[in-house]
Amino acid sequence: MIKMSVYYPAAGGSKFDHDYYRTSHMPLIQERLGDACLRYEIEKGLAGREPGSAPQFVAACHIYSPTLGTFQEAFAPHRAEIVADVANYTDIAPIVQISEIVGG
DSSP, rough: EEEEEEEEOTTTOOOOOOIIIIIIHHHHHHHHHGOOOOOEEEEEEOSSSSSSSOEEEEEEEEEEEOOOOOOHHHHHGGGHHHHGGGGGGGGOEEEEEEEEOOOO
16 A cells, blocks of 8 residues: 655744535545545644644645556546646645555
8 A cells, every 4th residue: 555645844923724625625535536536534733743833734635546557557647637726725845755555
């Protein structure tokens, strides 16, 4: 199983619409990926390591898929639509990582 993680760094003045992300963007991805999206998780940053410190990331999501090939094949035809929708909720350049789940 693989996990695609998308992290949105907290940056002063940047916008992030958590409601749109939760109610529109992620459901759009789930619909477009179909069975290639086993599930997804959304995180909203609350705090950093030290009490009272700001979070490193304003938000993150994790999309789980059976294999890298399955994910890439399902995502490719919808890439332009999904990327275009990003402007509807943020102006933050995300950090993306795809990982293999090896335990847990």
